[in-house]
Amino acid sequence: MSKACICKPSEIMLFACSGGGSNVGQIANNAALEITKEGKAKMYCLAGLGGHVPGIIEAAKQAKKIIVIDGCPVLCAKKMVEHVGLKVDELIVITDENIEKTPGVFDIKNEDIEKIKNLIEIKINRAVEEAPEKG
Numbered sequence: 549m550s551k552a553c554i555c556k557p558s559e560i561m562l563f564a565c566s567g568g569g570s571n572v573g574q575i576a577n578n579a580a581l582e583i584t585k586e587g588k589a590k591m592y593c594l595a596g597l598g599g600h601v602p603g604i605i606e607a608a609k610q611a612k613k614i615i616v617i618d619g620c621p622v623l624c625a626k627k628m629v630e631h632v633g634l635k636v637d638e639l640i641v642i643t644d645e646n647i648e649k650t651p652g653v654f655d656i657k658n659e660d661i662e663k664i665k666n667l668i669e670i671k672i673n674r675a676v677e678e679a680p681e682k683g
């Protein structure tokens with residue numbers, strides 16, 4: 549089989565931790581949201597995985613690539629995705645990118661969102677170049 553990837557943006561799913569107790573959770577959320585708005589991948593329902601919602605888990609299983617964006621090393625989103633038996637293909641941890649975690653959700657800088665968006669795009673490009681081997 550050809551190694552050319554057939555991933556479409558809708559087949560690359562983004563799960564952001566979207567944590568409500570810190571800046572980094574909301575940077576994850578905003579970056580994933582903007583990438584989705586730009587049509588480059590599809591943000592999906594992390595809470596639905598945690599809630600064991602069958603339709604959401606089934607839809608997530610159809611993803612060819614799963615990219616997780618976690619705010620910090622607690623890795624809530626990664627754990628949630630793995631908890632339902634799905635594989636994380638690419639992981640971004642925002643505090644690994646020289647962005648400090650601070651309490652409260654309002655300390656969000658556009659430059660930090662842009663930085664994480666750029667990283668997501670690198671992961672998307674990698675996914676598009678690789679063969680989709682999920683199964």
Ligand code: SF4
Nearest residue numbers: 565567619620623624
């Ligand atoms: S990974 Fe960190 S920022 Fe995200 S929800 Fe968990 S504790 Fe909050």
